[in-house]
């Protein structure tokens with residue numbers, strides 16, 4: 001039987017979510033909600049069979065719905081998600097889970113207590129290229145991961161509540177923790193506001209892991225380039241994931257520096273290695289489709305999602321520490337994850 005869905009928030013990203021759920025055979029969006037009539041009239045003709053409302057309370061209390069999808073700006077995530085869980089619905093909430101740790105913890109606890117599925121839209125954990133990279137890292141193909149760096153920049157939608165850190169970096173933070181399968185121990189972060197007071201348009205943050213692995217993230221909506229790129233430097237190989245490429249998203253470089261023994265002096269020397277470049281074939285599944293299908297599968301099987309509430313909380317913990325570091329002029333802030 002298909003999962004009956006109600007969705008709150010039908011803006012730029014919400015429309016993509018609705019279209020994707022609408023096209024999944026196991027899901028059936030039956031009610032869409034947006035406070036803005038213009039958003040409703042813009043899409044209402046495109047989804048036959050879906051009813052529309054401007055009142056989210058009507059949607060949340062609808063006994064015919066199994067699950068609620070939340071794609072409003074993050075300031076509303078906590079209130080809407082907690083009300084939906086309390087009404088007995090499974091919840092998919094867009095990233096970030098909430099705008100502070102207390103709210104995030106309450107949501108995770110509420111979902112646990114009510115035995116509801118709580119999934120956060122960390123889409124990069126469902127991207128076929130991330131899955132391929134994770135396979136390379138966990139199989140040891142890249143060797144020891146020394147460091148990573150990513151950029152998610154463009155000249156794009158300027159937010160007026162959350163800054164570039166909270167708006168964009170959840171993607172990179174969730175992807176990096178997913179790839180390495182660990183949580184950073186500290187973070188340093190700097191950012192600057194140019195367009196609006198106290199809303200940083202650009203953020204540079206560095207995550208430090210206990211084994212000296214380092215991950216640098218650059219996010220901005222005020223940049224001449226559109227870049228979605230992650231570079232992973234390992235002891236054996238290096239990889240670049242470029243999400244703006246249509247098909248050749250990953251390049252694997254057989255490049256590195258080896259330590260060799262010099263038999264004439266019995267000393268060691270460093271030798272550069274620049275071998276082949278491999279472009280692996282990546283499964284062409286649309287990441288959003290994979291993410292939405294995973295939510296439906298979790299609702300049906302009652303299994304925890306890969307990006308469940310705890311995963312949302314891990315990202316929230318890093319964001320909170322990064323924000324604190326930014327407010328302290330880039331001083332390192334320790335990360336402690338407790339639930």
Ligand SMILES: NC(=O)c1ccc[n+]([C@@H]2O[C@H](COP(=O)([O-])OP(=O)(O)OC[C@H]3O[C@@H](n4cnc5c(N)ncnc54)[C@H](O)[C@@H]3O)[C@@H](O)[C@H]2O)c1
Pocket residue numbers: 008009010011012013014015033034035036039054056071072073074076094095096121123167
């Ligand atoms: N996964 C991704 O790649 C991705 C990309 C963009 C945005 N997002 C996330 O999606 C969410 C929405 O972003 P967006 O760009 O679509 O924003 P948006 O501002 O374009 O749309 C938000 C919509 O929510 C509606 N809304 C706000 N409060 C409401 C309420 N209480 N009840 C009903 N409707 C309400 C607004 O009227 C608006 O139409 C954010 O959490 C954002 O971080 C994710």
